[in-house]
């Protein structure tokens with residue numbers, strides 16, 4: 544098994560129990576066209592308008608209950624034609640990895656162009672105990688690389704690209720119809736507000752913090768209603784979303800980030 548999938552599938556359920564690093568929103572149809580699926584510790588987000596659904600991220604490789612989850616939100620994934628990836632990590636892009644079952648077989652995929660360096664192995668994803676570890680995810684080559692900020696119009700849905708490098712080199716946020724901000728893994732948000740995502744999982748924490756300052760300025764004059772994160776669930780959009788972005792979130796058994804998050808997100 545590829546190393547980061549081994550970490551994802553076998554190590555995380557053991558080592559992350561009690562660490563309280565996440566509080567994903569349960570699978571469901573929420574409000575204003577937003578719905579989500581929870582896969583263990585992570586959320587996939589959906590936005591539906593006038594019969595068109597756009598997806599954000601794809602979850603883990605071969606998630607066992609995925610058909611049940613789609614049924615819960617009354618979504619036929621074969622009818623999703625546009626999937627935007629925040630980044631290429633195993634828990635966000637695993638659902639369309641070429642080695643597994645593609646959960647969105649008919650979708651066009653959009654991803655920050657720089658994420659390609661992980662697939663070509665030009666860049667490692669992380670260094671742990673002195674070892675450089677590659678991201679093992681490979682997606683089909685016909686994805687649309689997003690080179691810079693801009694706007695995609697999908698039917699009546701407006702998807703604005705907001706590049707936020709740091710967590711990974713090509714990490715990207717999306718602002719959907721000006722109301723829903725999808726932040727992937729640049730932000731962690733708890734009852735005290737938003738922090739820069741955990742250093743443990745972040746490739747370049749300082750760059751991530753700079754990206755968050757830029758993001759804060761870029762969206763300051765918008766009427767955003769919700770922020771949808773990778774691992775902290777959905778929150779109303781208030782100034783507190785950016786309250787602590789000069790500080791990295793920390794987690795741990797003695798230092799829970801989400802005090803009321805699941806004890807073992809892979810079981811609970």
Ligand SMILES: [Zn+2]
Pocket residue numbers: 585632634635728773774
């Ligand atoms: Zn993640």
